Amino acid sequence: MLWCRDAMLSVGVAGLMLAAAAGGPAAAADLYASSAAPAAKPSAEDWYLTIGVSGRVEPDYPGADDYAFRPGAIFSISKASGLNVFRSVDDNPSVALLDTGSFRVGAVGRLDWGRDEDSSDRLTGLGDVDMSIEAGGFAEWYPFQWLRLRGELRYGMGGFDGVTGDLAADLIYTMDRWRFAVGPRLSYAGSGYMGTYFGITPLQSLSATLQGNPLPVFNAGAGFDAVAATAQVTYNFRNGFEAGVYGTYGYLLGDAAASPLTSDESQFKAGVSLSYTFNMGKSWW
Numbered sequence: 001m002l003w004c005r006d007a008m009l010s011v012g013v014a015g016l017m018l019a020a021a022a023g024g025p026a027a028a029a030d031l032y033a034s035s036a037a038p039a040a041k042p043s044a045e046d047w048y049l050t051i052g053v054s055g056r057v058e059p060d061y062p063g064a065d066d067y068a069f070r071p072g073a074i075f076s077i078s079k080a081s082g083l084n085v086f087r088s089v090d091d092n093p094s095v096a097l098l099d100t101g102s103f104r105v106g107a108v109g110r111l112d113w114g115r116d117e118d119s120s121d122r123l124t125g126l127g128d129v130d131m132s133i134e135a136g137g138f139a140e141w142y143p144f145q146w147l148r149l150r151g152e153l154r155y156g157m158g159g160f161d162g163v164t165g166d167l168a169a170d171l172i173y174t175m176d177r178w179r180f181a182v183g184p185r186l187s188y189a190g191s192g193y194m195g196t197y198f199g200i201t202p203l204q205s206l207s208a209t210l211q212g213n214p215l216p217v218f219n220a221g222a223g224f225d226a227v228a229a230t231a232q233v234t235y236n237f238r239n240g241f242e243a244g245v246y247g248t249y250g251y252l253l254g255d256a257a258a259s260p261l262t263s264d265e266s267q268f269k270a271g272v273s274l275s276y277t278f279n280m281g282k283s284w285w
């Protein structure tokens with residue numbers, strides 16, 4: 001009976017081998033169907049850093065009729081999907097902490113150059129205003145590809161202490177490597193900024209008068225201090241470099257326009273920029 005059992009076992013093994021051969025690779029694959037590899041996770045976007053330099057001609061100080069050249073810096077971080085998003089050449093340096101493509105929120109900074117008493121006879125006896133650093137946040141929204149809305153709110157420390165802010169809208173037209181934009185600007189200044197640049201304290205009034213510059217006491221309150229319109233054009237070289245040029249006409253409002261320290265309510269600005277964008281790879285955060 002032993003030989004019968006061995007024969008039946010041999011026949012069973014042979015049958016399994018024939019079945020496997022008949023099923024071919026598909027049958028072998030069915031053996032692992034229950035342990036399929038997990039689906040690959042979508043890879044995170046690369047991040048890009050834009051750095052550059054700019055130069056602009058602007059009033060020597062707010063309200064001045066003399067002009068000075070000022071250097072500037074360009075700094076921005078964005079995801080790959082945001083590389084072609086419009087950025088104005090007069091934007092302050094910023095870093096987006098939240099970027100959905102059409103909506104961005106992040107940190108922003110600005111350097112205020114201050115004011116020298118020797119810049120104008122109107123300032124005699126007032127003393128210098130030191131340089132200030134402004135830091136805060138920004139938000140911008142692209143409801144359409146041809147429209148950008150942006151707002152900034154900053155706090156200045158140094159020569160003045162107080163809140164400043166800007167609102168901007170840009171109508172955008174792109175033609176191959178060229179990009180054109182035009183839009184309004186509106187700026188806000190708190191009492192700290194307004195008092196420093198447009199106000200005259202009793203002590204300053206006395207000092208100026210004793211030095212042959214009679215000035216009345218003037219209290220400059222917080223509010224919207226200027227409205228403007230900006231036109232610009234940028235050219236993308238498609239090798240990481242982008243160049244831009246812009247011009248702005250602004251007009252002082254409220255106490256900024258009424259201040260005895262203001263020589264001209266009309267304020268012009270013009271500037272050029274050159275930036276370079278490169279890949280930083282995947283984010284570590």
